[in-house]
Amino acid sequence: xxxxxxxxxxxxxxxxxxxxxxxxxxxxxxxxxxxxxxxxxxxxxxxxxxxxxxxxxxxxxxxxxxxxxxxxxxxxxxxxxxxxxxxxxxxxxxxxxxxxxxxxxxxxxxxxxxxxxxxxxxxxxxxxxxxxxxxxxxxxxxx
Amino acid sequence: xxxxxxxxxxxxxxxxxxxxxxxxxxxxxxxxxxxxxxxxxxxxxxxxxxxxxxxxxxxxxxxxxxxxxxxxxxxxxxxxxxxxxxxxxxxxxxxxxxxxxxxxxxxxxxxxxxxxxxxxxxxxxxxxxxxxxxxxxxxxxxxxxxxxxxxxxxxxxxxxxxxxxxxxxxxxxxxxxxxxxxxxxxxxxxxxxxxxxxxxxxxxxxxxxxxxxxxxxxxxxxxxxxxxxxxxxxxxxxxxxxxxxxxxxxxxxxxxxxxxxxxxxxxxxxxxxxxxxxxxxxxxxxxxxxxxxxxxxxxxxxxxxxxxxxxxxxxxxxxxxxxxxxxxxxxxxxxxxxxxxxxxxxxxxxxxxxxxxxxxxxxxxxxxxxxxxxxxxxxxxxxxxxxxxxxxxxxxxxxxxxxxxxxxxxxxxxxxxxxxxxxxxxxxxxxxxxxxxxxxxxxxxxxxxxxxxxxxxxxxxxxxxxxxxxxxxxxxxxxxxxxxxxxxxxxxxxxxxxxxxxxxxxxxxxxxxxxxxxxxxxxxxxxxxxxxxxxxxxxxxxxxxxxxxxxxxxxxxxxxxxxxxxxxxxxxxxxxxxxxxx
Numbered sequence: 001x002x003x004x005x006x007x008x009x010x011x012x013x014x015x016x017x018x019x020x021x022x023x024x025x026x027x028x029x030x031x032x033x034x035x036x037x038x039x040x041x042x043x044x045x046x047x048x049x050x051x052x053x054x055x056x057x058x059x060x061x062x063x064x065x066x067x068x069x070x071x072x073x074x075x076x077x078x079x080x081x082x083x084x085x086x087x088x089x090x091x092x093x094x095x096x097x098x099x100x101x102x103x104x105x106x107x108x109x110x111x112x113x114x115x116x117x118x119x120x121x122x123x124x125x126x127x128x129x130x131x132x133x134x135x136x137x138x139x140x141x142x143x
Numbered sequence: 144x145x146x147x148x149x150x151x152x153x154x155x156x157x158x159x160x161x162x163x164x165x166x167x168x169x170x171x172x173x174x175x176x177x178x179x180x181x182x183x184x185x186x187x188x189x190x191x192x193x194x195x196x197x198x199x200x201x202x203x204x205x206x207x208x209x210x211x212x213x214x215x216x217x218x219x220x221x222x223x224x225x226x227x228x229x230x231x232x233x234x235x236x237x238x239x240x241x242x243x244x245x246x247x248x249x250x251x252x253x254x255x256x257x258x259x260x261x262x263x264x265x266x267x268x269x270x271x272x273x274x275x276x277x278x279x280x281x282x283x284x285x286x287x288x289x290x291x292x293x294x295x296x297x298x299x300x301x302x303x304x305x306x307x308x309x310x311x312x313x314x315x316x317x318x319x320x321x322x323x324x325x326x327x328x329x330x331x332x333x334x335x336x337x338x339x340x341x342x343x344x345x346x347x348x349x350x351x352x353x354x355x356x357x358x359x360x361x362x363x364x365x366x367x368x369x370x371x372x373x374x375x376x377x378x379x380x381x382x383x384x385x386x387x388x389x390x391x392x393x394x395x396x397x398x399x400x401x402x403x404x405x406x407x408x409x410x411x412x413x414x415x416x417x418x419x420x421x422x423x424x425x426x427x428x429x430x431x432x433x434x435x436x437x438x439x440x441x442x443x444x445x446x447x448x449x450x451x452x453x454x455x456x457x458x459x460x461x462x463x464x465x466x467x468x469x470x471x472x473x474x475x476x477x478x479x480x481x482x483x484x485x486x487x488x489x490x491x492x493x494x495x496x497x498x499x500x501x502x503x504x505x506x507x508x509x510x511x512x513x514x515x516x517x518x519x520x521x522x523x524x525x526x527x528x529x530x531x532x533x534x535x536x537x538x539x540x541x542x543x544x545x546x547x548x549x550x551x552x553x554x555x556x557x558x559x560x561x562x563x564x565x566x567x568x569x570x571x572x573x574x575x576x577x578x579x580x581x582x583x584x585x586x587x588x589x590x591x592x593x594x595x596x597x598x599x600x601x602x603x604x605x606x607x608x609x610x611x612x613x614x615x616x617x618x619x620x621x622x623x624x625x626x627x628x629x630x631x632x633x634x635x636x637x638x639x640x641x642x643x644x645x646x647x648x649x650x651x652x653x654x655x656x657x658x659x660x661x662x663x664x665x666x667x668x669x670x671x672x673x674x675x676x677x678x679x680x681x682x683x684x685x686x687x688x689x690x691x692x693x694x695x696x697x698x699x700x701x702x703x704x705x706x707x708x709x710x711x712x713x714x715x716x717x718x719x720x721x722x723x724x725x
Contacts, residue, residue, distance in 0.1 A: 036439050044248045046246075049244060049245075049246055050299060051323050053246060054324075055241075056325065057324040057325075058323035061368055061370075061371035065371070076690055077619035077694075079615065079689065079699035080617070081693075082614065084698050084699075111650050125643055
């Protein structure tokens with residue numbers, strides 16, 4: 001006659017082997033996942049390497065220079081265009097007045113041309129685009 | 144079978160054992176007890192051995208499963224997110240721009256035996272692979288072989304297209320290909336590799352082992368932007384003066400790093416030519432008699448010796464005869480000249496007199512200290528050994544005073560000139576970027592005072608001497624031109640010149656050195672037929688500096704500011720006469 005403990009032991013052994021079976025299947029599955037991920041990583045790295053080479057190729061100074069000559073009206077910077085420090089540039093924008101975010105009203109007869117503050121730039125009322133204008137791009141500030 | 148064998152044996156034993164058993168019966172009790180005892184002890188021993196063995200297995204099991212972590216060799220390894228899956232590391236410039244890289248490519252091959260319809264397969268392949276010859280491919284696919292290459296190193300698009308065709312019997316072989324995105328621009332420095340991916344020139348050769356062993360890129364000291372500017376300007380000068388070639392360098396005089404190194408003509412590292420002239424690196428492999436630029440070192444020698452001072456004058460009224468040669472001046476003044484005048488007018492006679500007063504041993508010692516008598520330490524295999532006179536006679540001293548009789552490579556010249564102007568410290572030239580916190584190797588070769596005087600002399604040449612063309616407003620350029628006659632056979636060729644300029648900016652506190660050299664320029668209408676350093680190389684260097692200055696973020700300064708003038712002009716004491724004035 002089979003004793004109680006034998007039954008228990010047999011049950012435990014069965015459970016253990018079942019668990020082992022399950023785990024080994026899981027490991028096998030994970031191993032396959034890992035292998036395919038590794039393959040994908042290597043593939044991506046190769047793609048990155050190709051893109052890097054292409055980026056470098058596209059940034060060849062010869063090519064950039066040729067394109068700049070064709071499409072831009074800019075030339076190389078000369079020493080006369082450079083100043084010793086940014087502090088030399090006169091500051092023309094007034095500090096922002098919180099009561100009047102649109103900036104001071106233009107005074108008639110102002111002689112110095114002044115860049116106006118961008119409308120709606122600082123929490124003001126958004127300004128609708130002028131009629132007939134084409135909106136190329138718009139953006140919203142995420143809050 | 145066993146039973147049949149045992150049958151006679153068993154009867155034999157029985158026969159013999161029977162009398163013994165009957166005889167031993169009276170002592171059966173004690174014998175049995177003894178046997179039981181033996182069995183018990185044997186069982187104990189066996190049990191001990193088994194429990195030991197099982198214990199060991201158990202311990203090992205705990206060790207293998209619970210204690211050790213990651214020691215399981217059966218565990219799959221994750222691919223590294225950083226390592227590049229290539230067998231050869233990249234080469235990048237000082238800003239990280241890729242100069243050389245290995246790309247995995249697919250090469251297309253076929254097994255003609257497995258191709259069902261060669262004509263159809265060829266038509267399909269030709270439709271996606273540009274430049275593939277129809278007849279050639281067809282004959283390959285119809286051949287009797289089991290392996291034919293169709294095309295090596297397909298680009299990713301072609302790879303995809305061929306895959307999409309799905310022709311049976313056509314396969315890909317993974318290969319690696321070295322690419323140089325900037326092609327010719329850095330060819331002489333970076334070098335190239337052969338078919339088996341081994342470096343055959345330049346950095347590719349000298350760092351071959353390191354490039355193979357590590358996936359970390361090698362960072363060079365070069366800056367492709369400067370490299371491009373130097374190349375463009377030198378190419379323009381070579382074209383304008385119909386020269387054989389040219390060379391140019393920009394060096395950081397505070398570190399010895401080479402920021403640009405251009406040698407023209409150049410070559411495409413993807414398909415290196417066998418043309419030796421194009422492969423020749425004029426900056427490192429070529430050794431030349433540099434001519435008057437050597438007067439920088441001659442003046443340093445004279446002033447460093449303590450025997451000669453700025454105000455001393457030398458007789459330059461008539462030429463000096465040495466054996467069958469006579470040394471004369473190109474821009475002859477035929478009068479006594481002071482040290483600054485000798486430098487400014489590039490007087491050979493004055494230079495010879497200065498060198499002779501200091502003497503041969505001192506000259507040789509200084510040339511040695513400046514690294515002009517041994518190969519440059521620059522990290523590429525193509526480095527030429529200087530041609531040093533042996534024995535070093537007084538005649539050699541005289542000619543070396545104005546840059547003949549000692550041939551050096553331009554990179555040696557640049558390092559030495561950098562040392563002469565940077566405060567007197569020679570930093571070995573390097574093509575590798577120095578780490579920001581690394582100690583910069585350097586040896587003092589001349590005193591800071593002498594270096595200061597050299598800087599003033601070099602500034603004088605640009606403001607009033609032969610190198611006015613090198614001036615770049617705001618960058619306080621100082622330098623020296625050189626025009627050497629190339630040796631041809633046994634003498635010097637009057638018409639074959641080597642025109643050069645070496646200078647630094649801003650000369651009050653030099654950061655960058657520019658060297659420009661044009662090989663056999665021919666004078667043209669614009670230069671009134673002249674092809675000297677002042678007409679060819681100095682304006683070229685000026686154009687380079689005017690573009691490099693803003694790019695390197697050097698603040699232009701007003702050259703007429705009192706502190707700049709004080710730092711760059713020469714005041715000769717006696718009557719307070721100012722040589723350099725505006």
